[in-house]
Amino acid sequence: MDSTKLQQKVYAGYGKAALRIGPVFDLYRPSSPINPFQYGPVASLNASFNAEDMTYGRPNKYGKPTWFCLVDGTQTQVGDYLINDSQTFFIAAMQPILPILAVDCNRTINVLRPQQQTGEGLLGYGGDTDANETPLMTGWPASVLQGTKGEKGEVNLPGDVRNPWWQMLFPAFLGVNLRTADIITDDLDRRYVISSAELTDLGWRCTSQQAQT
The missing domain is CATH 2.40.10 (Thrombin, subunit H)
Incomplete structure (x- = not known):
């Protein structure tokens, strides 16, 4: 056989x-x-x-x-x-x-690319907003589980808690390449920033920090 x-x-x-x-x-x-x-x-x-x-x-x-x-x-x-x-x-x-x-899969996610600045000199506001993010993947069920650590926020006030880290697994789709600083949102209206995106034989494995705003 x-x-x-x-x-x-x-x-x-x-x-x-x-x-x-x-x-x-x-x-x-x-x-x-x-x-x-x-x-x-x-x-x-x-x-x-x-x-x-x-x-x-x-x-x-x-x-x-x-x-x-x-x-x-x-x-x-x-x-x-x-x-x-x-x-x-x-x-x-x-x-x-x-x-x-x-x-x-315990969550449904969207993956977005923040606006990339290409101009020089005097420009308008160049920060990331919902309106200038480009959807890369929308409506994908994924595994979103807690990571092993948290990160102190930039302000670091006495009452602040650490921003949690998350491990995310979801399939790859031909032609879609993720990178550091891409944004992920989920069905609970949580927002994450990708710290590392590893494309493996099993699909995407991303480490992301949860954003506070």
């Missing part, structure tokens, strides 16, 4: 297991960086998720967004989303023979 046939059998086996133990999810395949689900789901599939333990012998823990996914992998691709009424995941990796890796 060659590797392609073996992989198909593994994925088909995942699909059969999911039919028995997993609820139905709508499968979405992002079609655009702006409003990625505008054309609706491409399929409905049973899927089951476990805390990287195929024996289903342990629960997930705080701050751990990755799961193993049992789903018919012959119908999915890296970057697809599985969504139902209570859960949203994106598929981060489908490596040969290994379990399908998925990421649990």
